[in-house]
Amino acid sequence: MEIFTATDYAGMSRQAARLVSAQLLLKPDCVLGLATGSTPLGLYSRLIEEYKNGDLDFTEVRTVNLDEYKGLAPGNPQSYGYYMRENLFRHINIKPENTFIPNGLATDAAGECARYDALLDSLGIDLQILGLGENGHIGFNEPGEVFMPSTHLVGLTKSTLAANARYFASLDDVPVYAYTMGIGSILRAKRILLIASGPKKAAALRAALYGPVTPALPASALQLHGYVTVIADAEAMA
Numbered sequence: 619m620e621i622f623t624a625t626d627y628a629g630m631s632r633q634a635a636r637l638v639s640a641q642l643l644l645k646p647d648c649v650l651g652l653a654t655g656s657t658p659l660g661l662y663s664r665l666i667e668e669y670k671n672g673d674l675d676f677t678e679v680r681t682v683n684l685d686e687y688k689g690l691a692p693g694n695p696q697s698y699g700y701y702m703r704e705n706l707f708r709h710i711n712i713k714p715e716n717t718f719i720p721n722g723l724a725t726d727a728a729g730e731c732a733r734y735d736a737l738l739d740s741l742g743i744d745l746q747i748l749g750l751g752e753n754g755h756i757g758f759n760e761p762g763e764v765f766m767p768s769t770h771l772v773g774l775t776k777s778t779l780a781a782n783a784r785y786f787a788s789l790d791d792v793p794v795y796a797y798t799m800g801i802g803s804i805l806r807a808k809r810i811l812l813i814a815s816g817p818k819k820a821a822a823l824r825a826a827l828y829g830p831v832t833p834a835l836p837a838s839a840l841q842l843h844g845y846v847t848v849i850a851d852a853e854a855m856a
């Protein structure tokens with residue numbers, strides 16, 4: 619595992635963008651695994667900037683997102699589909715048909731999980747970008763008793779609902795179920811980039827990197843992967 623400390627959020631975003639850019643330059647038709655949330659926003663802004671400067675080309679890139687709320691249409695401003703369009707896709711030259719995200723409106727949850735797993739198997743992720751939950755979750759793999767191998771539907775924990783409530787009118791509006799890639803799907807990515815920022819992530823980051831590997835702290839599974847890069851700002855690394 620390679621671990622880099624950046625001075626602040628902007629530095630973390632800059633370093634992370636360098637790594638993603640290098641991936642795109644080395645393999646223009648790469649498959650990127652993407653995360654939502656506040657942490658990757660700075661990274662996405664920098665990728666947009668580099669695209670606008672003519673330094674990056676997304677024509678051949680395909681993307682797969684980690685997760686999506688169950689019950690939200692892609693046009694819903696709180697959905698992760700909407701987040702991706704607004705914060706990255708509509709600003710770059712990626713083909714919409716090359717971007718994949720679980721279908722929050724699927725009526726057959728098991729079928730949707732199987733469809734997404736088949737897609738992940740056929741694409742193969744070159745670089746998976748991950749944020750980190752305060753409780754150590756990655757994607758929406760919440761602390762539990764087992765590492766889930768594949769895409770599944772999860773009930774979100776109180777702490778995650780509370781953390782996500784900032785994007786909704788009230789806590790009651792936060793969807794309580796989400797589709798997420800499993801820990802197994804994440805570990806099948808060839809390379810993983812974990813980014814973390816701020817003091818609220820410090821305890822989870824320490825446990826993930828230096829604690830026991832346990833489903834009680836899902837990010838600790840990253841210790842089992844051979845090619846993980848962690849870029850965190852000084853507050854998260856504290």
Ligand code: F6R
Pocket residue numbers: 652653654655656657658684685748749750751752755756757758
């Ligand atoms: C979102 C996701 C989540 C977030 C995590 C951190 O797609 O997979 O695991 O990465 O909840 O969220 P932020 O970055 O908002 O602190």
